Amino acid sequence: MPALPAVTQPVPVRRRQIIALFVLTLVASTAPAQQDRPNWDAQRARMVESAIIEAGVSDPRVIAAMRATRRHEFVPLAQRRLAYADMALPIGASQTISPPFVVAYMTEQLEPKPTDKVLEIGTGSGYQAAVLSPLVRDVYTIEIVPSLGKRAAKTLRRLDYENVHARIGDGYEGWPEAAPFDKIIVTCSPENPPPKLVEQLAEGGRMVIPLGERFQQELCLLKKVNGELVRESLRGTLFVPMTGAAEERREVLPDPANPAIINGDFSEVAEEGEEPRPAGWHYLRQAEIDPSARGDNPAIVFSNKEPGLPCQALQGFAIDGRKVKRLRVGFTAKGEGLRFGQRPSQLPYVVVTYYDERRVWLGDEVIGPLRGTFDWTEREEVLPVPAGAREAGLRIGLLGGVGKLWVDDVRFGRARD
Structure with a gap:
């Protein structure tokens, strides 16, 4: 499938370094720099x-x-x-x-x-x-x-x-x-x-x-x-x-051997007060449905003008790292003026976050960042799964970056050996 234009490719960097930047970005977005004694x-x-x-x-x-x-x-x-x-x-x-x-x-x-x-x-x-x-x-x-x-x-x-x-x-x-x-x-x-x-x-x-x-x-x-x-x-x-x-009394149980997300094409819309939102996705920030983003097909659009502000959508899923070694994650995206926010780590990514059975964070795997201006482009990667993973979350959006990002056709599932 076509790769994103060269301007969207990141400088090579280890994923663990990106993970550390994500954590620092999240803290910095809501808290000033700490001195020897935190100013709570x-x-x-x-x-x-x-x-x-x-x-x-x-x-x-x-x-x-x-x-x-x-x-x-x-x-x-x-x-x-x-x-x-x-x-x-x-x-x-x-x-x-x-x-x-x-x-x-x-x-x-x-x-x-x-x-x-x-x-x-x-x-x-x-x-x-x-x-x-x-x-x-x-x-x-x-x-x-x-x-x-x-x-x-x-x-x-x-x-x-x-x-x-x-x-x-x-x-x-x-x-x-x-x-x-x-x-x-x-x-x-x-x-x-x-x-x-x-x-x-x-x-x-x-x-x-x-x-x-x-x-x-x-x-x-x-x-x-x-x-x-x-x-x-x-x-x-x-x-x-x-x-x-x-x-x-729970009747519906997830299958951690076959992880899945729903509404990856954003065609199912639920009402949230007076604003429609994509069903199945939660913790939306500066995100809305564009009903005609691709002709008659809807997409989710993220828009942010203030560097550092949250701008995202999330979805959780069950996964068992003993049974699922790799995930295949794909999506189609369009960008307009995408640039970093308060720091270089604040850019659009697609992020899979893993947790163990105690819900302790195990790490992130990312696709991206997405930068600049580009027309609808497909992206897909196979991401490793930690053996200790029992739950995970999928996060998309600007993640503190600035510009406008449309995302559609999020494809997700177990990568077969």
């Missing part, structure tokens, strides 16, 4: 401006809570340097702390009021409960993993979150003795709404919850009206699965 307040203020306000969160009470909540206190020491990057981070036991934008967005959709009694399913690190604490009367939070639940409760006590009540248990069953709840927020994903949580939601209450298959989820708002649930899809997302009883 400055980093947090910058994160709120760039990753929360600029991304569309507008509730002043939620913004104030995000400014006041010290995320670094809830992040393990090994990950603390990344505390104010807008990214999920491992916290142990195969769980993660959600990106700050996701926490702020879900909190805003909950419409918290000072009189609310809120139930949180999936305490994790305790960060979401801490953000909710100044916004509501009481927070009841449940964690199924004892080590995480004990650590989070200790952190919340140490930081004087007196209206947060924590327990260890299966969130699928809720907290019946404290019910009903005005609001319920679920930070792990079952396939369907747990019946006990529906029962424990007060009339007129709101529940924000990710629902769906393991790697194809929708963040949903459920409202209880006359005893019935009214469901509204908010946006595509990707959360860790709800374990315990919810996992036992």
Whole structure:
């Protein structure tokens, strides 16, 4: 297949060097350079401006809570340097702390009021409960993993979150003795709404919850009206699965021996508020569907004028590195004025990111970068898979770069020997 024009070819560089640049870029986009002693307040203020306000969160009470909540206190020491990057981070036991934008967005959709009694399913690190604490009367939070639940409760006590009540248990069953709840927020994903949580939601209450298959989820708002649930899809997302009883009831399981993504041609469109978005893709930034990008064929288009701003779309998938040694990844792209952002590593790439069974990052493999101006061009490569990989994510976009990039016909699958 035709290669990209010479102007789009990178100076030869080891992929591990590119990986390191990606990590540094992500940190630098939300945090100023650290001195001997990190200025957490400055980093947090910058994160709120760039990753929360600029991304569309507008509730002043939620913004104030995000400014006041010290995320670094809830992040393990090994990950603390990344505390104010807008990214999920491992916290142990195969769980993660959600990106700050996701926490702020879900909190805003909950419409918290000072009189609310809120139930949180999936305490994790305790960060979401801490953000909710100044916004509501009481927070009841449940964690199924004892080590995480004990650590989070200790952190919340140490930081004087007196209206947060924590327990260890299966969130699928809720907290019946404290019910009903005005609001319920679920930070792990079952396939369907747990019946006990529906029962424990007060009339007129709101529940924000990710629902769906393991790697194809929708963040949903459920409202209880006359005893019935009214469901509204908010946006595509990707959360860790709800374990315990919810996992036992899961009907659709991914096949890690045959990794796949969906909607690579961007023809399936879902509504996200007033804006259409490509079904199956999540964490979109400065991306939209161009319905006639290639005649009658749609494509996703990324556009960014401010160097360093996030501009991307992601999709997760299951993979078993013991069974899949290589992935074949291809796509068709068109570029207009593509150039790097705040630093040379901020350029359009197609990136596959691998994680082990504990959701610890194993590394990236990349195709690109894409640079300059060029007409529709095909690109395909075979990428190696680490033996320890159990999950992965596909990321496309400008990734901090500047210009306009159209992507279509993303082809993806196991490379046969």
